[in-house]
Amino acid sequence: xxxxxxxxxxxxxxxxxxxxxxxxxxxxxxxxxxxxxxxxxxxxxxxxxxxxxxxxxxxxxxxxxxxxxxxxxxxxxxxxxxxxxxxxxxxxxxxxxxx
Amino acid sequence: xxxxxxxxxxxxxxxxxxxxxxxxxxxxxxxxxxxxxxxxxxxxxxxxxxxxxxxxxxxxxxxxxxxxxxxxxxxxxxxxxxxxxxxxxxxxxxxxxxxxxxxxxxxxxxxxxxxxxxxxxxxxxxxxxxxxxxxxxxxxxxxxxxxxxxxxxxxxxxxxxxxxxxxxxxxxxxxxxxxxxxxxxxxxxx
Numbered sequence: 426x427x428x429x430x431x432x433x434x435x436x437x438x439x440x441x442x443x444x445x446x447x448x449x450x451x452x453x454x455x456x457x458x459x460x461x462x463x464x465x466x467x468x469x470x471x472x473x474x475x476x477x478x479x480x481x482x483x484x485x486x487x488x489x490x491x492x493x494x495x496x497x498x499x500x501x502x503x504x505x506x507x508x509x510x511x512x513x514x515x516x517x518x519x520x521x522x523x524x
Numbered sequence: 525x526x527x528x529x530x531x532x533x534x535x536x537x538x539x540x541x542x543x544x545x546x547x548x549x550x551x552x553x554x555x556x557x558x559x560x561x562x563x564x565x566x567x568x569x570x571x572x573x574x575x576x577x578x579x580x581x582x583x584x585x586x587x588x589x590x591x592x593x594x595x596x597x598x599x600x601x602x603x604x605x606x607x608x609x610x611x612x613x614x615x616x617x618x619x620x621x622x623x624x625x626x627x628x629x630x631x632x633x634x635x636x637x638x639x640x641x642x643x644x645x646x647x648x649x650x651x652x653x654x655x656x657x658x659x660x661x662x663x664x665x666x667x668x669x670x671x672x673x674x675x676x677x678x679x680x681x682x683x684x685x686x687x688x689x690x691x692x693x694x695x696x697x698x699x700x701x702x703x704x705x706x707x708x709x710x711x712x713x714x
Contacts, residue, residue: 426529426569428638432631434566438559438622445544448609448615453549453594457556461540461588464563467579473579475570475649476640483572483650484663490575490582493668495677497587501594508598513654515606519624 431472439465450515452507456500463493528567536562547704553591560584572650 438461445458468485474482507519539558546552560583567576610616659667 427636428640429632429635430529430533431566431570432538432635433672436624436627436631437537439621439627440620441537441540443545443620443623444617444634447620448594448613449544450606450608450610451549453591453704454544454546454552456590457543457552460556460583461559464560464583467575468556468566469561469652471567471570471572473525475644476638478641478644478649479691480637480649480658483575484658484666486572487655487659488666488670490578492673494587495673497590497667498677498681499684501590502681504594505597506684513606514598517610 428472428476432447432469435465435469437465438462438468444487450517452514452516452519453501455516456504458498459500460493460497463489525569529566532565532569534563536566545553550592553588553595556591557584558587560588571644572656573648574650574652632679 440464442458442460442465445461446455449458450453467489470482470486470489474480474486504514508514511518513519536559539555542555543552543559546555560579563578564576564584567573567579582690
């Protein structure tokens with residue numbers, strides 16, 4: 426398979442994630458879309474790592490996975506505390522910091 | 525090989541679209557699981573077997589369990605009833621589509637005909653031994669920082685998710701004086 430196929434897959438996955446972040450109101454689905462975007466970046470890094478025969482892409486991906494896991498934990502804890510405070514999932518209703 | 529590539533990428537992209545469009549959060553989470561599995565399969569095709577295993581363990585295992593717990597801890601029916609899409613949906617889709625189109629054109633123009641070196645097919649690059657040696661020699665500082673980030677995330681998640689529970693317990697403790705015997709059961713070692 427040529428390299429560009431994997432890069433197109435990563436680009437499409439990233440695009441779907443961007444659409445999810447920008448259009449959905451449900452905060453849990455926004456977090457899922459962020460995970461989709463991180464996965465797209467990982468696909469791109471690993472395909473470059475394979476086609477350039479360089480291990481650094483895979484090391485980067487390992488760290489990205491670690492950071493993504495902690496990001497998911499913090500994000501979902503925020504969702505739970507937000508639900509306790511405001512009883513809502515709706516991102517549009519969480520506008521305390523909005524001027 | 526081309527068949528499997530198309531199978532896993534098309535399944536992954538289709539389930540990613542389902543994640544973004546489903547109304548029910550639980551359905552979206554299950555489609556996200558399918559997307560993670562398909563992305564892990566493409567890692568195997570790129571000869572990154574260790575990362576495919578990490579993908580399944582961390583994403584399809586840990587992150588997915590976190591999502592399912594969060595979904596189960598909050599009230600699902602309300603989330604299905606609320607308006608699902610923001611007002612700027614059309615603009616966002618157009619902008620994201622243009623960005624994706626630009627990315628695809630740029631990568632296809634830059635990397636068409638870029639083939640893997642012949643040794644890529646014979647010797648896998650990301651063996652556990654190679655990644656372990658790199659992690660503990662050249663990348664030992666990022667490795668330690670990653671462990672600190674995980675510790676901070678763990679403490680932060682506990683603090684964020686427990687805050688209101690602690691405030692609810694405080695007045696009952698003040699009223700009832702000494703803690704009740706059944707209240708201490710939680711603290712016994714398991």
